[in-house]
Amino acid sequence: MTVPETNPGPAAPGGAAPLPRRSSLPRRLLRNPMAVVCLAVLALVVLASVCAPLLTSASPTRSSLNDAFAPMGGSHPLGADSVGRDILARLLYGGRVSLLGGAIAVAVALLIGVPSGLLAGYYRGRLDAVASWVASLVMAAPAIMVLLVAIAAIGPNTNAAMAVLGVILAPGVFRLVRASVTSVREELYVDAARVSGLGDARIVRRHILPVVQAPTIIQSAQMFGVAVVIQAGIEFLGLGSAGQATWGAMLNDAFANLYTAPGLLVAPGLAIVVSVAALGLLANALRDALLESGYAVPGARARREKAPKARKAARASTDPAADTGADDGDALLTVRNLKVTYPSPGGESTVVDGVSLSVRRGEVVGLVGESGSGKSQTAFSVLGLLPPEARCEADRISFDGRDLRRLDRRSLNSLRGRRIAYVPQEPMSNLDPSFRIGTQLADPVRLHLGISAKEARERALALLERVGIAEPERVHDSYPHQISGGMAQRVLIAGAVSCDPDLLIADEPTTALDVTVQAEVLDLLRELQQERQMGLVLVTHNFGVVADICDRVLVMQTGRVVESAPVRRLFTDPQHPYTRMLLASTLEDAPPRTPLPDIPPTAAPVQEKV
Amino acid sequence: MTAVSSTAPAPTSPPNLLEVDGLVVEYAAKGWRRPPFRALRGVSLDIRAGETVGLVGESGSGKTTLGRAVLGLAPVTEGEIRYAGRVISALGGRERRALSDEIQVVFQDPYTSLNPAMTVGDILSEPLLVSGTSRADADARVRSLLDDVRLPADAAHRLPREFSGGQRQRVAIARALCRDPRLIVCDEPVSALDLSTQSRVLDLFVEIQERTGVAYLFITHDLSVVRCVSHRVAVMYRGEIVESGGAATVTAQPQNPYTRRLMLAAPVPDPDRQRERREQRRSLATAQGG
Numbered sequence: 001m002t003v004p005e006t007n008p009g010p011a012a013p014g015g016a017a018p019l020p021r022r023s024s025l026p027r028r029l030l031r032n033p034m035a036v037v038c039l040a041v042l043a044l045v046v047l048a049s050v051c052a053p054l055l056t057s058a059s060p061t062r063s064s065l066n067d068a069f070a071p072m073g074g075s076h077p078l079g080a081d082s083v084g085r086d087i088l089a090r091l092l093y094g095g096r097v098s099l100l101g102g103a104i105a106v107a108v109a110l111l112i113g114v115p116s117g118l119l120a121g122y123y124r125g126r127l128d129a130v131a132s133w134v135a136s137l138v139m140a141a142p143a144i145m146v147l148l149v150a151i152a153a154i155g156p157n158t159n160a161a162m163a164v165l166g167v168i169l170a171p172g173v174f175r176l177v178r179a180s181v182t183s184v185r186e187e188l189y190v191d192a193a194r195v196s197g198l199g200d201a202r203i204v205r206r207h208i209l210p211v212v213q214a215p216t217i218i219q220s221a222q223m224f225g226v227a228v229v230i231q232a233g234i235e236f237l238g239l240g241s242a243g244q245a246t247w248g249a250m251l252n253d254a255f256a257n258l259y260t261a262p263g264l265l266v267a268p269g270l271a272i273v274v275s276v277a278a279l280g281l282l283a284n285a286l287r288d289a290l291l292e293s294g295y296a297v298p299g300a301r302a303r304r305e306k307a308p309k310a311r312k313a314a315r316a317s318t319d320p321a322a323d324t325g326a327d328d329g330d331a332l333l334t335v336r337n338l339k340v341t342y343p344s345p346g347g348e349s350t351v352v353d354g355v356s357l358s359v360r361r362g363e364v365v366g367l368v369g370e371s372g373s374g375k376s377q378t379a380f381s382v383l384g385l386l387p388p389e390a391r392c393e394a395d396r397i398s399f400d401g402r403d404l405r406r407l408d409r410r411s412l413n414s415l416r417g418r419r420i421a422y423v424p425q426e427p428m429s430n431l432d433p434s435f436r437i438g439t440q441l442a443d444p445v446r447l448h449l450g451i452s453a454k455e456a457r458e459r460a461l462a463l464l465e466r467v468g469i470a471e472p473e474r475v476h477d478s479y480p481h482q483i484s485g486g487m488a489q490r491v492l493i494a495g496a497v498s499c500d501p502d503l504l505i506a507d508e509p510t511t512a513l514d515v516t517v518q519a520e521v522l523d524l525l526r527e528l529q530q531e532r533q534m535g536l537v538l539v540t541h542n543f544g545v546v547a548d549i550c551d552r553v554l555v556m557q558t559g560r561v562v563e564s565a566p567v568r569r570l571f572t573d574p575q576h577p578y579t580r581m582l583l584a585s586t587l588e589d590a591p592p593r594t595p596l597p598d599i600p601p602t603a604a605p606v607q608e609k610v
Numbered sequence: 611m612t613a614v615s616s617t618a619p620a621p622t623s624p625p626n627l628l629e630v631d632g633l634v635v636e637y638a639a640k641g642w643r644r645p646p647f648r649a650l651r652g653v654s655l656d657i658r659a660g661e662t663v664g665l666v667g668e669s670g671s672g673k674t675t676l677g678r679a680v681l682g683l684a685p686v687t688e689g690e691i692r693y694a695g696r697v698i699s700a701l702g703g704r705e706r707r708a709l710s711d712e713i714q715v716v717f718q719d720p721y722t723s724l725n726p727a728m729t730v731g732d733i734l735s736e737p738l739l740v741s742g743t744s745r746a747d748a749d750a751r752v753r754s755l756l757d758d759v760r761l762p763a764d765a766a767h768r769l770p771r772e773f774s775g776g777q778r779q780r781v782a783i784a785r786a787l788c789r790d791p792r793l794i795v796c797d798e799p800v801s802a803l804d805l806s807t808q809s810r811v812l813d814l815f816v817e818i819q820e821r822t823g824v825a826y827l828f829i830t831h832d833l834s835v836v837r838c839v840s841h842r843v844a845v846m847y848r849g850e851i852v853e854s855g856g857a858a859t860v861t862a863q864p865q866n867p868y869t870r871r872l873m874l875a876a877p878v879p880d881p882d883r884q885r886e887r888r889e890q891r892r893s894l895a896t897a898q899g900g
Contacts, residue, residue, distance in 0.1 A: 188723035192785065195681050196737035197710025199703075206736070210727050370804040371775075485669075514668040514831065519875035519891060541805060544877025547884040567881050585809040587834035588878045592858040593816075595841045596661050 028289040035285035041278040045271075049095030058086035060093040060245035069261050078267055081250070082257050090245040091267050097246045098228050098275070101162040105227035106220050108166025113173025114216060118204060120174070121181025132178070135171035143168045147230070151239050158231065158240040165230055169223050176219055177212050184211045214290045218283045225279035232272050247271050331358040332503055332535040333382065336396040340377050340559075343389055351377045353559040359503065359535040364526075366550035366567070367539045370582075374559040375539045379505050382537070383422055384412050400502065418448045421496035423506040423525075427488035427513075431480035438476035441495050448499045463494040467524055486517035490524065497528055503535040504528075510545060522548050543586050547571060555579045625694065626656040627825050628680065628793055632689035633699075635675050649675040651849040652689065659792065662819065662826040664840030664857065666833055666872070672849040673829045677795045680827060681715055682706045693793070711741065714786035718798035720778035724770040730756075730781050731766030737788055755784040759814060776807035783814065787822075795827045800835060812839055833876050837861040845869045870894060 029035045048055065058075070067084035070076045078087040116135075120128040143165075150164040151157075184190065185208070193203050234240055235248025236255070247268040254264035340352035352374040359365045367375040381392050384404065397404045399420060404412065416422075424430040431440060441463065442456035451459070457476075464472035467490040475483060475491070483491070489509065496504055506525065510518035526549055529536045540546060546553055546567065553570045555563040555578065563576040574580045633653045636646040650672045657663045667673040678684035680691060682701065691699040698709060717723040724733055731752055738748040749766075756765050759780040770778055779799060786794050796815070800808040816839060819826065830836050836843055837857050844854035845866065853866035864870045874891035878884050 187725075188717040188719060189725040191678075191681075191683055192715060192717060192723055192782075193725075193736070194683065195710060195713070195715045196740065196785070196789075197707040198736070198740050199707065202740065206728075207725055370806065515833075516668065516871055516875040519877070519888075522877070523888075542877070543805075543879035544884065547879050547881045548877040548888065571880050582805055583879065585806040586879045587809065587812075587832075587838050588876070590834070590838040592837045592856075592861060593662070593839060593841055594858070595856045596658065 025289055029285060032285045032289065034281055035289070038278040038282040038285065041274060042282065045095055045275050045278075046099060048092055049099055052089070052092035052096060055092055056086065056089045058089040060085065060089040061243060069257075079263070081253050081264055082261070083253075085245070087250070087264070087267055090250055091247070091271055093245045094247045094250060094268070095271065097158060097240075097244055098231060098272075101158055101231040102224045102227040104159055104162040105166040105169060105231075106223050108163050109169040109173050109223055110216070110220065112167065112170035114177050114212070116170075117174040117177025118181055118208065118212065121178040122185060122200070122204060122208065124182075128178070131174065135174045138168065139171045141168075144230075147234070148239070151234070156239050156242055158235065158244065158246070161234055161239070162227060162231060165227055169226070172223070173216065173219060176215055180212045180215055181208055184208055214286075218287050218290075221279050221283035221286065225276040225283075228272065228276055228279070232268075330360055332361050332363075332400055333357075333359040333537070334396055334398045335378075335382065336394060338378060338381055338392070338394040338397065340374070340381055340386065340393075341391045348391075351559050352381065355554075355556070355559075355561050357537075357554055357561070357564075359537055361502065361535055362529070362533040364529060364536040364538060364549055364551045366546045366553040367537060367556060368541065368543065368546050368553055368582075369556035370541060372558065373556040375556045376507050377559075378556070379507050379537060379539050383416065383420065383505060385422075414448070417444050417501075418499045419501050420503045420505065421499070421501035423489075423493055423496045423504065423509045425508040425511055427485055427492050428480065430492055431488055433480050435479075436476070437478055437480065437483070437491055441476075441491070441498060444495065445498050459498065460494075463498055464491070466528075467491070467494045468520070469494075486513055486521065489513060489517075489521055493521070493524060493528070497532065497534075500532060501534060503537070505537045505539075507539045508541070509538070511540070511542070518545075525549065543571075543583065544588065555582070625659060626692075627659045627661075627694060628655075628657040628827070629692040630655040630676070630680070630689070631692070633676070633679060633686065633691065634688035635672075635679055635684050636687040637685075646687075649684075649849055650679070653846075653849070653851055655844055655851065655854075657793065657825050657827055659825055660819065660823040661842065662828050662840045664836030664843040665827060665829045665846060666831065666836045666843060667846035668831055668872070670848075671846040673831075673846045674797055676846070677715075677797045677827060677829050680793075680795055681713065682709070710737065711789050712792050714789070714791040714794045716779070716782050716786050716794060716796045716799045718801055720775050720782055720802060723782050724778055726770055729767055729769055730761075730773075733770070733781065734766070734785055734788055737785065741789060751788060755788055758787065758818070759784045774807075775803050776811060779803060779811055780814070783811075783818070787818065787824075790822070791824060793825045793827065795829070797829045798831065799828075801830065801832070808835075815839060833861050833873055845872065867894075867898060871898075 029039075056077075063083035063085050064080075065084050067076065067080040067086075068082055070080035070084065072079045076086050076088070078091065080086055081090070116131050120131040146168060147161060147164055151161050154160045154164075190203060190207055193207055198206070231240070232246070232248035232251065235246045236251045238249075238252060240246055240248060250268035251265065251272075254261070254268065257264060335358070336356045338352055338355045339350065341348045341350045351372075355374070355378050357365065357367075357378075367378060369375045377386070377390075380386050381394070382397060382399075382404070386392055394405065399415065402415075404415075407415070431437070438457065438460055441460040442453065445451065445459055446453065446456045461472045461476055464475055469475050469487060469490055475487065480488060489512075493509075504525075509525065510521050513521060522545065525536070525538075528534070536549075538545070538550060550567045552566055553564070554561045555570070555576065557578045563570070563574065563579045565573075565575070570579065571583070574583055631654050633650050634648065635650040636648050639645065639647050653672070653676055655663065655665075655676070665673045665676060675684050679686055679699070682698070686699040689699070690697055693709065693712065698706070701709070724730075728736075731749075734752045734755055735745075735748040738751055739745070743751070752766055753763055756763055761777060761780050761784070765773070765777075765781070770781065773781065779802075782799070799815070800811050803811060812835065815826065815828075818824065826839070828836060828839055840857045842855065843857050843860040844851045845860060845864075845868065846852070847868045853860055853864060853869045860869065861873065864873055871891070871894060874887055874894060878887060
């Protein structure tokens with residue numbers, strides 16, 4: 001199984017240019033103008049509150065009836081309220097109360113929610129059941145009522161009320177943390193850490209906390225905003241600590257004098273709105289910054305990047321690998337000099353570069369290559385299914401004499417499904433989980449052929465039977481999650497051939513299936529293709545599949561066709577070094593390893609299943 | 611390589627490194643009073659030092675569960691797993707962690723088996739630091755490991771996502787090797803890789819084994835992969851081992867009907883031989899009644 005290193009490929013040391021380093025979270029955050037404004041506003045609020053005694057000499061609580069409703073200016077820069085207290089001082093000192101209250105609520109919520117969420121998510125079992133039950137109970141209780149009852153019991157104390165609010169907010173944190181932990185706990189790297197002998201505490205600290213951190217920070221910013229608003233509400237109702245200058249109390253005073261001095265509403269109202277809005281928007285910006293980095297946000301796993309790096313194009317047009325298929329009138333599908341490019345940070349990356357192919361009626365053409373060779377992109381171009389940012393150029397893409405590039409969306413849709421059909425790689429993700437299989441089969445047929453629901457149902461049942469499903473009625477009425485992957489692929493094939501297409505494009509149709517199922521699905525594809533004289537384009541990486549079903553093969557490497565040959569010639573006399581390398585990498589004919597010297601193979605026990 | 615055998619009772623017969631004896635693994639089924647799902651139904655298997663035992667089967671056959679049971683990641687309902695003569699299927703947390711010196715793992719998916727937020731250097735040095743190696747020694751060891759799996763030395767400072775699938779799998783292999791284990795459970799380690807990468811990574815596995823004498827439990831769905839890395843092969847079907855023996859015997863002249871079906875279903879890269887194989891498969895299917 002030695003492989004000639006004709007293609008050092010991505011595994012070559014030093015071959016991979018270092019990607020731009022991931023910039024740190026704060027730096028990414030600072031690149032977002034919204035975040036900068038929010039941070040500046042919040043910093044201003046904090047600073048002003050902390051430095052209140054330096055900014056004003058007035059006392060926030062000392063009233064002087066002479067100054068009642070004093071206008072702005074003089075000793076009262078923002079005026080005075082109904083009992084002559086300085087508004088600026090009340091605003092500044094009120095900020096202290098608001099910030100402290102918010103901080104208490106968030107701290108209590110985090111102190112309860114994070115550890116309980118971590119433990120419940122990591123150990124699950126009974127602990128999880130109990131914790132989740134308690135969380136649900138707290139969440140179900142009406143928050144404001146609980147708060148008012150608590151205040152009635154404790155007495156008017158803002159900080160105590162905020163601590164109670166923290167308890168009420170804790171289940172939200174618990175659920176968030178628990179969900180993040182449960183999802184990351186399933187990751188293989190956590191299993192690997194356990195096999196590495198790491199203790200639970202260390203696994204949680206090193207591998208799980210970083211994932212929980214991000215969503216928790218976002219949640220905290222939002223909770224802070226909520227806490228500020230609720231606190232203002234409590235104080236507005238007069239349930240806060242007595243004798244304290246607060247934003248809520250200012251609102252209360254303003255409300256009492258709404259008709260005589262409506263201007264009193266402005267200062268506390270603005271203070272609350274601006275701080276809460278800044279917190280909310282900051283939370284959004286944080287989430288964006290975290291998503292951008294593509295890590296540490298649950299559900300956003302780092303995935304293989306589809307588009308490979310840009311390549312030097314420029315190759316002689318006299319391509320030795322020019323498609324040897326018919327270039328005459330009886331070609332069903334003809335593609336000439338197809339080029340697909342994607343915008344990339346460094347300009348443009350070309351994923352398909354000058355591919356030509358043609359498929360005749362009743363012919364099976366294989367597109368074979370490794371990941372990043374552009375084989376699926378070629379297939380998608382024909383189907384018109386490339387993502388919007390892709391640029392697709394070609395001298396010609398014609399189907400049965402019609403130029404596909406000139407068709408508008410409507411005419412293309414009438415071709416797709418009706419005359420050109422598609423079988424995808426992942427059967428399960430290509431069935432909508434919320435509809436019965438029968439519906440998913442019948443709808444396109446009704447649309448394309450304009451037949452009645454009853455006829456469509458009969459047709460669907462017949463198709464299901466045709467693709468070898470034992471109980472068509474049952475499968476027809478099932479939801480996708482109720483059937484196996486092999487069966488789902490049969491359903492998709494049934495759907496693909498339901499309108500008697502002339503051309504079938506199958507993108508790795510058997511890759512997700514077990515080998516025994518793969519063999520059956522290939523048999524089915526071959527039978528249908530021969531019975532209906534369909535052209536078939538089969539995208540695959542498996543040379544066994546190629547040998548099994550294809551008439552002609554195009555070998556693709558980094559966006560170009562490097563070799564095109566009838567199937568027999570490809571295997572007996574491969575021309576291009578890359579094809580040879582790939583064929584040499586197949587293991588089917590590699591010599592088996594012999595048993596370790598000191599046991600003869602006969603000594604190995606053979607157990608028969610009864 | 612320090613062996614556990616110094617503290618364990620001396621094994622009586624010449625050493626099987628790992629012995630699995632009548633292993634049953636059950637998972638609780640969802641739903642009230644549903645009988646548990648039996649993933650393994652009495653599986654027995656042994657691996658000797660320096661040997662590769664291939665475990666082949668289709669999805670749902672229980673092959674991954676067997677690997678996870680050996681790693682202590684799956685609950686053992688009945689039966690025993692012995693490592694170097696000592697029962698390891700019912701160990702407490704601390705004792706189990708001590709075994710991480712001896713038994714390691716390479717998982718299938720090189721995209722999720724490496725923590726995306728840690729550099730390759732941190733990933734590789736973490737198991738060393740846990741076991742009390744000094745920072746300097748760990749760094750030196752990481753350099754030599756990267757060299758062993760043919761990755762450039764500057765790989766240590768980069769994140770997993772900067773590497774291709776094959777390179778990530780090399781990182782995973784390096785992590786498994788970092789404490790000189792005597793057994794590595796390889797769970798579909800090349801299934802997610804491209805053809806040419808796959809054969810290079812398999813070469814690396816064999817080369818490491820020849821150099822260090824590590825044993826592999828090599829789990830895969832692909833008969834051709836198992837054939838070229840394994841000394842012996844066991845075939846699993848619905849939670850049981852239905853056939854086992856030398857790699858050549860099991861993969862070329864299988865006795866069990868299921869193994870025959872499995873072999874004939876795998877397409878060969880040769881149109882004429884594949885046509886023959888297809889016909890054999892069909893006649894076997896007819897003989898077996900579907």
